Amino acid sequence: MKRRDFLRTGIGAGLISGALPLFGGLDSINGQPVKTEYDLAAVRGGNGGDMFDRAIEAIGGISKYVKAGQKVVVKPNIGWDAPPERAANTNPEVVARIVKRCKEAGASEVYVFDNTCNKWDRCYRNSGIEDAVKEAGGKMIPGNTESFYKEVEIPNGKSLKKAKVHKMILESDVFINVPVMKHHSSTRISLAMKNLMGVVWDRKFYHSNDLHQCIADFCTFKKPDLNIIDGYNMMTKNGPRGVSVADVTNLKALIASPDIVAADAAATKMFGLQPSEIGHIGIAHEMKLGNMNLEELSISKQKMV
Amino acid sequence: MNYKKLKQTRVILSLLFFILTTSLFLDIYEKYANETVHEILFLQFIPSLLQFIQTFAIGTIGFIIVIGLTAFIGRIYCSTICPLGILQDVFAWLAKKRSQARFFYKKKKAYPILRYSLLAITIISLIISFSTIISLLDPYSNFGRFVTYLFRPVVVVLNNGIAMLLNKFEVYSLNPVKLVAAPWFMLIFSILIFLTIAFMSYKRGRLFCNTVCPVGTFLGLISKVSFLKIRFDEDNCTKCGKCIGACKSECIDLKLYTVDHSRCVDCFNCLAVCNDSALKLTSKPPKANTNTSRRNAITTGIALLVGQKLLAESNPSNDTSKLLVNKKEHPVSPPGSISIKRFNEICTGCGLCVAVCPTQVLQPAVGQYGLKGFMQPHMDYVDGGYCNFDCRGCGQICPTGAILPIEIEEKQITQLGKAVFVKENCVVYTDGTDCGACSEHCPTKAVNMIPYEGKLLIPEVDQSICIGCGACEHPCPIDAPYKAIYVNGNAVHQAAEKPKEEEQTSAPVEEDFPF
Numbered sequence: 001m002k003r004r005d006f007l008r009t010g011i012g013a014g015l016i017s018g019a020l021p022l023f024g025g026l027d028s029i030n031g032q033p034v035k036t037e038y039d040l041a042a043v044r045g046g047n048g049g050d051m052f053d054r055a056i057e058a059i060g061g062i063s064k065y066v067k068a069g070q071k072v073v074v075k076p077n078i079g080w081d082a083p084p085e086r087a088a089n090t091n092p093e094v095v096a097r098i099v100k101r102c103k104e105a106g107a108s109e110v111y112v113f114d115n116t117c118n119k120w121d122r123c124y125r126n127s128g129i130e131d132a133v134k135e136a137g138g139k140m141i142p143g144n145t146e147s148f149y150k151e152v153e154i155p156n157g158k159s160l161k162k163a164k165v166h167k168m169i170l171e172s173d174v175f176i177n178v179p180v181m182k183h184h185s186s187t188r189i190s191l192a193m194k195n196l197m198g199v200v201w202d203r204k205f206y207h208s209n210d211l212h213q214c215i216a217d218f219c220t221f222k223k224p225d226l227n228i229i230d231g232y233n234m235m236t237k238n239g240p241r242g243v244s245v246a247d248v249t250n251l252k253a254l255i256a257s258p259d260i261v262a263a264d265a266a267a268t269k270m271f272g273l274q275p276s277e278i279g280h281i282g283i284a285h286e287m288k289l290g291n292m293n294l295e296e297l298s299i300s301k302q303k304m305v
Numbered sequence: 306m307n308y309k310k311l312k313q314t315r316v317i318l319s320l321l322f323f324i325l326t327t328s329l330f331l332d333i334y335e336k337y338a339n340e341t342v343h344e345i346l347f348l349q350f351i352p353s354l355l356q357f358i359q360t361f362a363i364g365t366i367g368f369i370i371v372i373g374l375t376a377f378i379g380r381i382y383c384s385t386i387c388p389l390g391i392l393q394d395v396f397a398w399l400a401k402k403r404s405q406a407r408f409f410y411k412k413k414k415a416y417p418i419l420r421y422s423l424l425a426i427t428i429i430s431l432i433i434s435f436s437t438i439i440s441l442l443d444p445y446s447n448f449g450r451f452v453t454y455l456f457r458p459v460v461v462v463l464n465n466g467i468a469m470l471l472n473k474f475e476v477y478s479l480n481p482v483k484l485v486a487a488p489w490f491m492l493i494f495s496i497l498i499f500l501t502i503a504f505m506s507y508k509r510g511r512l513f514c515n516t517v518c519p520v521g522t523f524l525g526l527i528s529k530v531s532f533l534k535i536r537f538d539e540d541n542c543t544k545c546g547k548c549i550g551a552c553k554s555e556c557i558d559l560k561l562y563t564v565d566h567s568r569c570v571d572c573f574n575c576l577a578v579c580n581d582s583a584l585k586l587t588s589k590p591p592k593a594n595t596n597t598s599r600r601n602a603i604t605t606g607i608a609l610l611v612g613q614k615l616l617a618e619s620n621p622s623n624d625t626s627k628l629l630v631n632k633k634e635h636p637v638s639p640p641g642s643i644s645i646k647r648f649n650e651i652c653t654g655c656g657l658c659v660a661v662c663p664t665q666v667l668q669p670a671v672g673q674y675g676l677k678g679f680m681q682p683h684m685d686y687v688d689g690g691y692c693n694f695d696c697r698g699c700g701q702i703c704p705t706g707a708i709l710p711i712e713i714e715e716k717q718i719t720q721l722g723k724a725v726f727v728k729e730n731c732v733v734y735t736d737g738t739d740c741g742a743c744s745e746h747c748p749t750k751a752v753n754m755i756p757y758e759g760k761l762l763i764p765e766v767d768q769s770i771c772i773g774c775g776a777c778e779h780p781c782p783i784d785a786p787y788k789a790i791y792v793n794g795n796a797v798h799q800a801a802e803k804p805k806e807e808e809q810t811s812a813p814v815e816e817d818f819p820f
Binding site: 042044045081117118119121122139140141142144145147148184185186187188203204205207208209210211212213234236237238240241243244245246247248249251265266269270271272277279294299301303 | 739742753
């Protein structure tokens with residue numbers, strides 16, 4: 001009798017411990033909150049593409065966000081006519097890996113665009129993003145054609161009541177926002193929420209009608225399904241264009257979250273700043289567009305070697 | 306010699322030069338390498354002459370080669386190389402085609418007083434550097450203006466229309482191209498000159514080339530003593546008159562068996578049409594039609610030009626009572642022009658830099674430089690754009706050397722003007738909200754943001770590192786002439802300091818995950 005009990009208990013314990021990875025892995029053993037997936041994932045130490053793979057795994061895997069047959073729009077920062085090492089634009093490898101994974105998940109098309117600040121063909125080309133996207137099987141769409149933008153109402157906006165939004169944002173099934181982590185002379189930092197200024201036609205309106213409020217207002221209209229903040233190279237000063245590579249540090253970081261406010265809050269802290277110090281993050285949190293109180297969220301932290 | 310083949314060769318060469326030259330101005334997808342431009346424009350007379358006067362470089366001897374060619378065979382330049390001449394041949398050909406007359410042209414007399422006076426005025430203008438006369442009379446510059454301000458907009462509108470159509474089918478091989486409307490005055494002026502020259506050539510062939518064009522008159526003097534000339538073999542001549550009927554310069558006299566070599570443009574029409582071998586190229590001592598469809602075409606063309614200009618003018622009105630008007634003491638001349646005075650003396654307003662500029666910031670001036678700079682390009686930071694920090698295109702392609710081909714390192718410290726911040730106009734001051742569009746775009750961060758009243762940031766300009774590129778003025782959301790930051794042009798370009806060499810930055814926070 002005792003041996004049967006011992007065997008039963010032993011086999012049961014063995015099965016349970018072997019199955020632990022299904023229940024949150026080592027973290028559960030360490031006493032961390034047991035979660036199947038996290039609210040936000042942060043990765044350090046790898047190259048851009050690999051860090052994305054690690055991060056997306058932690059927040060549910062790409063198939064949580066992209067289903068077979070869907071049209072995906074990926075919106076990186078391609079605003080400036082600068083090479084990748086200047087970190088004025090998103091790292092092309094990160095964008096390429098995202099496109100690749102979306103196609104593997106069965107996306108029918110993956111579109112990539114930005115309403116650039118400098119001349120669009122130079123930005124697309126010199127950022128390295130155009131070639132990287134094409135190689136990964138995505139389609140670059142021009143972003144500087146006014147007729148591609150349709151006017152929409154933003155009834156919940158306090159300052160931004162209407163805007164012309166790029167049709168890819170309006171027509172696609174999945175919206176993936178991929179900003180680069182950088183300093184910005186107007187808003188102090190340029191992250192996920194600021195990156196959305198590249199999907200509207202008239203940015204001048206934002207600048208002359210309470211910039212921070214407009215940035216938050218846009219999120220009342222539409223929020224990305226997924227935000228990937230590329231910090232492989234981070235511009236720490238003289239943003240958003242940067243003056244030289246002396247402004248850039250090879251930070252090797254990446255932050256991913258479906259919550260745009262949380263993603264911005266985490267990335268802001270990497271600048272040594274508090275999210276409440278940044279106008280549009282505080283406003284978006286007040287407007288309940290997301291959560292900037294990171295202690296209330298479950299965060300996956302991975303360090304790659 | 307087979308003169309029919311000679312004429313054919315002339316026609317093919319002329320089309321080659323015409324198409325290559327025109328394509329430079331219509332390169333809306335920026336396919337041409339800037340170096341190729343000089344190769345194509347090498348033989349254009351006045352640009353080459355102007356460059357030579359300044360630099361005496363071997364690459365500028367095109368006009369000397371033309372003079373040599375003329376001394377050998379006559380005014381072949383006018384029929385093969387000069388794009389305005391070839392354009393006039395197109396109108397003349399159209400006129401001849403639609404005419405029922407057996408003999409289209411007639412012998413007409415020359416206008417020596419008119420053409421030699423104009424030549425004298427041109428030479429004097431060259432000596433005293435009064436470029437306006439040269440700009441107005443130079444055939445290359447006139448042609449350049451037609452293509453840049455009249456043809457190119459039509460090409461862009463067509464391109465944009467087709468691109469939109471293709472984009473609907475997700476084909477992105479063509480894309481819409483930005484078009485900045487030229488000032489009204491330029492459009493009307495260009496149209497008037499175009500119609501005048503078109504009319505002159507339609508009715509009277511090469512009349513412009515033989516009465517107005519100083520290059521034609523000058524080469525005509527050399528042509529009088531050229532080695533090879535078109536002469537009559539009087540024994541063979543049957544006085545059928547076909548040669549006169551084909552002569553675009555109206556310079557063949559059958560009574561005296563002479564060809565006026567100062568007016569002959571070596572088109573070889575007469576040689577090709579004569580069946581009796583009475584004309585030889587040798588060194589020994591010869592309507593009004595009312596076609597409504599063409600009217601429609603011209604009207605549509607003008608309407609397209611005017612239409613795109615009208616569409617560009619739609620300014621919503623704001624309350625500007627408390628704002629200060631921008632005080633611009635000088636306009637801004639392109640990088641490489643060295644000084645406004647020097648630029649005005651050399652530039653002939655051909656419009657090539659306007660056509661080629663990737664940001665379309667170069668636009669023709671009407672009154673900005675005064676009369677001496679009429680039609681010459683200036684940097685239009687309000688409607689045009691701003692100067693791309695990494696570009697030196699205008700200097701590379703300028704055919705007269707008015708804009709010098711300075712290296713990119715020099716261009717990036719050439720101060721075209723100084724940025725001036727007007728706090729009273731700035732939204733940070735008037736509305737208490739953040740903006741910073743100016744500093745965003747500044748390539749040297751001469752425009753920097755400093756703390757202001759609580760948590761706001763307001764611009765501050767360090768003029769010592771400002772290069773006057775206009776990247777601040779253009780995106781400022783306040784409309785002109787009340788911009789909160791604008792560039793005051795330097796009459797003589799200065800050298801800006803390089804932005805301070807900064808130490809390589811590092812991660813702001815030590816922790817891997819500061820949250």
